[in-house]
Amino acid sequence: MQAQINPYMKEQTIHIQKFKVYMWVVSFLRNYKLLFALLLLSGGLVSSVVLIIPKFIQHVIDVIVPSRDTNQLLLLIGGLVPFIIIVLIATAAQNMLRRNIQEKASRDLQLDIFQYFRKLGFPFFEKNAVGETLSMFQTEVQAVQRIYRQYLPYLIQKVTLLAISSVILVSMNLKLSLLIIPCFLSYYLVGPFFEKRQNRYAKEGIRHQTIFNRRIYDSLSALLELRVHRAEAWDLGRLTAKHDESRQAWLTELLYALLRGTARRFTINFGALFLFLYGASVVKAGEMSVGEFVAFLFYYFIVMADLTHVITAATEQRMLMIQAEKLYRFVHQTPDVTESMNPVLLSTIRGELKFQDVSFGYSGDRSIVREISLHIHAGERIALVGTSGGGKTTLLKLMDASMIRSVEQSKWTEFPFRHFHSSNCAAPSVMYFRKRTCSDLV
Numbered sequence: 001m002q003a004q005i006n007p008y009m010k011e012q013t014i015h016i017q018k019f020k021v022y023m024w025v026v027s028f029l030r031n032y033k034l035l036f037a038l039l040l041l042s043g044g045l046v047s048s049v050v051l052i053i054p055k056f057i058q059h060v061i062d063v064i065v066p067s068r069d070t071n072q073l074l075l076l077i078g079g080l081v082p083f084i085i086i087v088l089i090a091t092a093a094q095n096m097l098r099r100n101i102q103e104k105a106s107r108d109l110q111l112d113i114f115q116y117f118r119k120l121g122f123p124f125f126e127k128n129a130v131g132e133t134l135s136m137f138q139t140e141v142q143a144v145q146r147i148y149r150q151y152l153p154y155l156i157q158k159v160t161l162l163a164i165s166s167v168i169l170v171s172m173n174l175k176l177s178l179l180i181i182p183c184f185l186s187y188y189l190v191g192p193f194f195e196k197r198q199n200r201y202a203k204e205g206i207r208h209q210t211i212f213n214r215r216i217y218d219s220l221s222a223l224l225e226l227r228v229h230r231a232e233a234w235d236l237g238r239l240t241a242k243h244d245e246s247r248q249a250w251l252t253e254l255l256y257a258l259l260r261g262t263a264r265r266f267t268i269n270f271g272a273l274f275l276f277l278y279g280a281s282v283v284k285a286g287e288m289s290v291g292e293f294v295a296f297l298f299y300y301f302i303v304m305a306d307l308t309h310v311i312t313a314a315t316e317q318r319m320l321m322i323q324a325e326k327l328y329r330f331v332h333q334t335p336d337v338t339e340s341m342n343p344v345l346l347s348t349i350r351g352e353l354k355f356q357d358v359s360f361g362y363s364g365d366r367s368i369v370r371e372i373s374l375h376i377h378a379g380e381r382i383a384l385v386g387t388s389g390g391g392k393t394t395l396l397k398l399m400d401a402s403m404i405r406s407v408e409q410s411k412w413t414e415f416p417f418r419h420f421h422s423s424n425c426a427a428p429s430v431m432y433f434r435k436r437t438c439s440d441l442v
Helices: 007-067 070-120 122-127 130-172 174-189 191-221 223-228 232-284 290-331 392-397 428-441
Strands: 353-360 369-376 410-412
Touching (some): 007 070, 130 174, 223 232
16 A cells, blocks of 8 residues: 655655755855845845834924924934935945845856766766756856845845834834734735746746757757758747747746735735724824824835735745756756765876777667777777767767766776776876877868
């Protein structure tokens, strides 16, 4: 009997996996902790000024307007000028730090991916299309860049501002603050439906975009052949059809995102209407002044706007994590050929290349090269001649470091290739062999 999978345990496993992916993405920021702290500090300065403005308006309405004290009004306006300068400087610093962190963290991420490409070697490219691999840098890496530049610092800043604003609201009037809760929860009557649809079409859009990028690479690679066979129109039609599929998925995702935002804005304005109706009675009862109620409304819109931005940013970041998860799976896959536990590291490599009864295939059930024996001395010139599909290219690829070490019967001098350190396998002597043979065949 097949064991039943607990849905709760399955969901928990998915959440744990997503958390691992997110922590892996964030780990590339560990070398830039100071820059990230300065980014959060500059964002905190901007948020602090935003929280001061409602209190400024409250003082104007409750104190300055009744007393008609224009001098005090001018004094307050003059006092706001330094805060405005602080906001401008902090915003400029924010933009500069955000760009700097994004570029450095993305550079480290791309370097890590390139190094893993070398670790995977030829076997990976034999199994995966080059266009799809290049698409990884155009879509997945750019998605992670957006997390560094926009979503991660933005979420931290907005969550902090939201917490402070909520405390101010509760301290001003508890009854009015409690009215916000049902207005906020009313969004979840329809909101999750739009979010699920948006998530679905986001995944479809990523899949179509990856296929489209691969088609672009294939079209460019085969440009000469397409011209020879007069197939440009056919290829353009195929490429356009795939682009239309990608665009349609993106437009549908955008539609559900707009519907989700519309539903949230409706609940915010609906809550503001309730606050006006109930707030009028609170002001008449003398529980709040007019200026205090106006300041409360400002804080309400700040809280609801920040809450909307946090949820929207978290949702959009979750969409980007779908692409980041693809990178995570890539750098955590096991190479077909791994480094020896005790590799042989030689300062120079001299001697001969020897294959003895070598068989190799890209799948387990079919061998391209069957029981090939070679013995090539240094300086020799050779020619590989055979029919198409006979294994000439495969044999040359077997001389590459990443594939030759998977063949038990391959040797350079007295050492088997699988015992070599990867730096030895990429030594100039190997390139010398290629130049003295492959170039002579052209």
